Amino acid sequence: MTSTINRLVGASVSALLATTSIVSAQSMDELIEGARAEGMLTTIALPHDWCGYGAVIQGFKEKYPFLTINELNPDAGSADELEAIRANRNNTGPQAPDVIDVGFAFGPAAKEEGLIQPYKVSTWDTIPDAAKDAEGYWYGDYYGVLAFAVNTDLVDEIPQDWEDLLKPEYANSVALAGDPRASNQAILAVQAAGLARGAEAGEAAGQAGLEFFAELNQAGNFVPVIGKAGTLAQGATPIVIQWDYNALSSRDTLAGNPPVEVVVPASGVVAGVYVQAISAYAPHPNAAKLWMEYLYSDEGQLGWLAGYCHPIRFNDLAQRGVIPNDLMEALPPAEAYEAAVFPTLDEQEATKAVITGGWDQVVGANVQ
Known part of the structure; x- marks a missing residue:
């Protein structure tokens, strides 16, 4: 899996990265005392049923009870998170986020715009190089x-x-679990279908994916409704294409009513990485760094795994034998992930342009 992850970031990302001094983790004592003085951490876009965030946030609260966790707009998207930073540059009040959790492409974009600040957690060396900014501005989670x-x-x-x-x-x-003209999850699903047909990642996979969904629509199999746990249970969308962790969470939420099986397809296995960063204008910078230290500790990483998300330090955890068997057994078989493809930023952008620009003409299904 390490070699696969190391293909995550292509030369296009490297070109975005300028050389600056390395940012090292502060001592935990300094962070704790600084965070204690600040008294608050403001998060954004962290729904409790996404990646086990409810339990992760609770674990952080129990570890650092002197901090109040101010949770902004749990249902916000990555673009909304960056806009919240922009809108609160000169505001140290409760609407200014300290930290963000965004889609892969948004990390480099936020760095380029000057919206985030560098920080390297103490476990920095165990995060794969290709899944983090060399200067510490953003890092895969x-x-x-x-x-x-x-x-x-x-x-x-x-x-x-x-x-x-x-x-x-x-x-x-x-x-699909989103509108492929706007949703990153849905766009990558269309690309995955194209990859399964042998197309190369990027424009070719986007076009092949559109053709696949055109066939699916023409066959009468495609339902132009955004799929979720409710539509899955009601029978409006008996098969929903979505991130494995959301699918597994829906399975648990429905608790056998109805029974749900989660299948990683045999081909066209596309992985999506999210990244963490600290706002350049964070009102509570020490609390923000303490949050990052928690997320990238073994405890935080296993919290995400309990929510069915593969933590970015998964290989390190597995090699040291610290992953409980019950967590591994709750996931699809490990071999299902061996062929996973991590599209580069250039490939994602090329695919996005083809799919968002061609969906209406090629597929002709108004997803809503």
């Missing part, structure tokens, strides 16, 4: 792969790969 969440009350034969979705038994059954 967790990743997942696109999978099929299947309502087995309604679907008898469980699809195992993308081409299976074209079969007539899946009429009016298959949905």
